[in-house]
Amino acid sequence: MRIPILKLHDYLLISIQTEIDDNTAIQFQEDLLDKIHTTGSTGVVIDLTSVEIIDSFIAKVLGDVVSMSDLMGAKVVLTGIQPAVAVTLIDLGVHLKNVPTALDLEQGLLKLHRELGE
Amino acid sequence: MEPQSCVKIKQEWDIVKARQLGRDIAREVGFGTVDQARIATTISELARNIYLYAEDGEICFEVSEESGHKGILISSVDTGPGIENLSQVMEDGYSTSGGLGAGLPGVKRLVDKFDIESETGKGTQIQAVKWLR
Numbered sequence: 001m002r003i004p005i006l007k008l009h010d011y012l013l014i015s016i017q018t019e020i021d022d023n024t025a026i027q028f029q030e031d032l033l034d035k036i037h038t039t040g041s042t043g044v045v046i047d048l049t050s051v052e053i054i055d056s057f058i059a060k061v062l063g064d065v066v067s068m069s070d071l072m073g074a075k076v077v078l079t080g081i082q083p084a085v086a087v088t089l090i091d092l093g094v095h096l097k098n099v100p101t102a103l104d105l106e107q108g109l110l111k112l113h114r115e116l117g118e
Numbered sequence: 119m120e121p122q123s124c125v126k127i128k129q130e131w132d133i134v135k136a137r138q139l140g141r142d143i144a145r146e147v148g149f150g151t152v153d154q155a156r157i158a159t160t161i162s163e164l165a166r167n168i169y170l171y172a173e174d175g176e177i178c179f180e181v182s183e184e185s186g187h188k189g190i191l192i193s194s195v196d197t198g199p200g201i202e203n204l205s206q207v208m209e210d211g212y213s214t215s216g217g218l219g220a221g222l223p224g225v226k227r228l229v230d231k232f233d234i235e236s237e238t239g240k241g242t243q244i245q246a247v248k249w250l251r
Contacts, residue, residue, distance in 0.1 A: 053158045053162060088156050
């Protein structure tokens, strides 16, 4: 299973709509880094509105992809984390401290605009 | 006590199967969305441990009713290598797989009751219970 990555001007948009298993998550990590490389995108929004569960593994993959993209020069914002997912992650002890987040896709794009000074 | 349902954990996709079944049961029992997410995450962590370390095991669910208290009982049984130092794996941040080390101590915080037994060379058994509030 592949998660589609859409290009919009200088940004990449991803909306995760399926249940994420470990392989899909790892594949997505590679696909996103490749896409940043080939398109030269400076900003990425990963929307998690439809994601009902994030366990410690998926959280690690998401946190890592943010750091990896950062190394390549692209800013990533995670958006739409559901209340139940937020509660569960904190209970689990996963704080994703250095990961930029926003309420929804719209806020996420605004945050990227501000951070990239456009 | 209702009959058990189990999911064998052999492939990576079985982790998803187990947590989906667990979430469905949790929803039927009447858990709210936050507790459903806690239960699904608990199952995901336990199933991943089986997949990563034991290669063979299963996750079972039981709807339990104890003195008017309704809840879901999740058990994880494997015939893997067992855990040598139980107190160490229950510490936050300890991991042998390069993960976040949030697994077991995290799971303990997600549920109301958590019991673990492990014997080196024999396997590990974990029971976790979440009560309906």
